[in-house]
Amino acid sequence: MNNNYFDEDGKMKTVTDGYSPSSVSAKQQETSAQMKSQELDTQISELSQSARSESIQAEKEQMDSALAQWNSLPDVAKEECKEQMSDEDKASLEQMENYQQELAQYEQEKEKYLVRGAMMHCSCGSHYRRLNLPECHGVYTKERPLMNVADSLPGDALNIPTFGVCSSGKNSTGGSVLLVADVPRDVYGRPIAGAGEGNVKGTPCVPIIVSQWMCPHETTIVGTEPAITPRSFLVCKYQGLIEVVDSGQDDEETLPPK
Structure with missing residues (x-):
């Protein structure tokens, strides 16, 4: 069975059995709510990724600062520091130096x-x-x-x-x-x-x-x-x-x- 009704412009509409103008309106509201939910999910996702990028950037800046201080030392001072370093500190220094090399390669790759x-x-x-x-x-x-x-x-x-x-x-x-x-x-x-x-x-x-x-x-x-x-x-x-x-x-x- 079909139901007829007039829309806001005065035009007759036909809907299938089980639907009415009110149910059509409810369906439209449901669709609108779903679209808004998807938009909200997208906004949350973008904010989450932005926060993640800021965290990574902060870690990068901290390591860059430490490397800049180390690289500013004369070679003699570096050797003296290494002699006094613990194995753990030496490993950290090696990790930072490797990071610096990888970063340079990474920046070159980013331009391709x-x-x-x-x-x-x-x-x-x-x-x-x-x-x-x-x-x-x-x-x-x-x-x-x-x-x-x-x-x-x-x-x-x-x-x-x-x-x-x-x-x-x-x-x-x-x-x-x-x-x-x-x-x-x-x-x-x-x-x-x-x-x-x-x-x-x-x-x-x-x-x-x-x-x-x-x-x-x-x-x-x-x-x-x-x-x-x-x-x-x-x-x-x-x-x-x-x-x-x-x-x-x-x-x-x-x-x-x-």
Whole structure:
């Protein structure tokens, strides 16, 4: 049975059995509430990631200050200090010096444009994954196709694949998945040992990207959109921060087959 009613403009509307103008209005209110809830989740996610970035920045500044003081010492003074250091202090100093070298390499990497196969990691995911590009934009570097800001579509056959198991309490996907653990990796996502040990189990990662890549390289256009670099990032609805750890430009695995 169908019900007819007149809307606010005086036009007759027909709704299916079980619905009425009031139920339609209730449905609209429910949809509006869901949209507002999603917007709130996104805002919370962005605030959370902002706080995380500020914490990381504070730690970086503290270490930079300590390194600056150390580097300002004459070589003779450094040697004298090392002789008086405990093994623990020597280990800390070595760690800071290694950090300084890695930071310099990291800053160089951050200026490179992303290519197909760039290595990514999600703050809520269990596995590193590669950025995909089903169709090239016709722009290449080192024989590898460049990516742009619009290459942010979720899906294993699109741009952003699953990151394994999701640890976010906001993930409402449901279900459970059991996967072999990812291999140990360095800060650039490169394997540093053999196969992963054990398994990981939990809610499957099904990324829902809230916007295109943020912080693109605005002045470089790939196809019709700005290029992206390792400084660019994505935010998932479930509060995951998706970051790039390696541009893929110097990775042999990103080379197209001959």
